[in-house]
Amino acid sequence: ILNVEQSPQSLHVQEGDSTNFTCSFPSSNFYALHWYRWETAKSPEALFVMTLNGDEKKKGRISATLNTKEGYSYLYIKGSQPEDSATYLCALPTSGSARQLTFGSGTQLTVLP
Amino acid sequence: EPEVTQTPSHQVTQMGQEVILHCVPISNHLYFYWYRQILGQKVEFLVSFYNNEISEKSEIFDDQFSVERPDGSNFTLKIRSTKLEDSAMYFCASRVLFTGELFFGEGSRLTVL
Numbered sequence A: 001i002l003n004v005e006q007s008p009q010s011l012h013v014q015e016g017d018s019t020n021f022t023c024s025f026p027s028s029n030f031y032a033l034h035w036y037r038w039e040t041a042k043s044p045e046a047l048f049v050m051t052l053n054g055d056e057k058k059k060g061r062i063s064a065t066l067n068t069k070e071g072y073s074y075l076y077i078k079g080s081q082p083e084d085s086a087t088y089l090c091a092l093p094t095s096g097s098a099r100q101l102t103f104g105s106g107t108q109l110t111v112l113p
Numbered sequence B: 001e002p003e004v005t006q007t008p009s010h011q012v013t014q015m016g017q018e019v020i021l022h023c024v025p026i027s028n029h030l031y032f033y034w035y036r037q038i039l040g041q042k043v044e045f046l047v048s049f050y051n052n053e054i055s056e057k058s059e060i061f062d063d064q065f066s067v068e069r070p071d072g073s074n075f076t077l078k079i080r081s082t083k084l085e086d087s088a089m090y091f092c093a094s095r096v097l098f099t100g101e102l103f104f105g106e107g108s109r110l111t112v113l
Helices: none
Strands: A005-007 A010-014 A019-024 A033-038 A045-050 A056-059 A062-067 A072-077 A086-093 A101-103 A107-112 B005-007 B010-013 B019-024 B031-037 B043-050 B053-057 B065-068 B075-079 B088-095 B108-112
Touching (some): A010 A019, A019 A107, A033 A072, B019 B108, B043 B065
Antiparallel strands (some): A019 A072, A033 A086, B088 B108
């Protein structure tokens, strides 16, 4: 069973603050790592799919890094805005032909105006 | 922008009743999935579907569950005899390649009384 851990479970920050959270996973048999943003009453939306050790991806004020050797990924949000409030999910493919994803429990971010 | 659509958004049913959840994946996608999230728990994989057949299923996906893609567009999840513990948000997802990001619907909330 693939164990994907995310921390912290929840986070409150002030508008304008930068923040980051962590996804930890077993470093053996790594294939890829997905980050999703899930706003309340909406569908989870893909942010990044990362495959290479040392990879860094960026989308606007959000960026992510990947360390497959030590088994973690960081998601950073620079200058948080209220619209960034969401649950951020990390997921990794398990073995199998259709690459089902195993999800972490998510980090619930609340950005206070 | 193409999107995955799910209906109904919320269904309330009595224990023992059959429920069918409907999904229309993005038209050029090849891989289809059902995931669910029981309140307060992780998003968990149920089943994947490719080339008109189930490619993987989890231990949750027992004989009470079935999936169909009857007409090349709809992708349905049927629960034959619902149990209280089936109460959850059910998400349909699809993707073009089995290595790519998942595109999720907004979910169908199932409440079993």
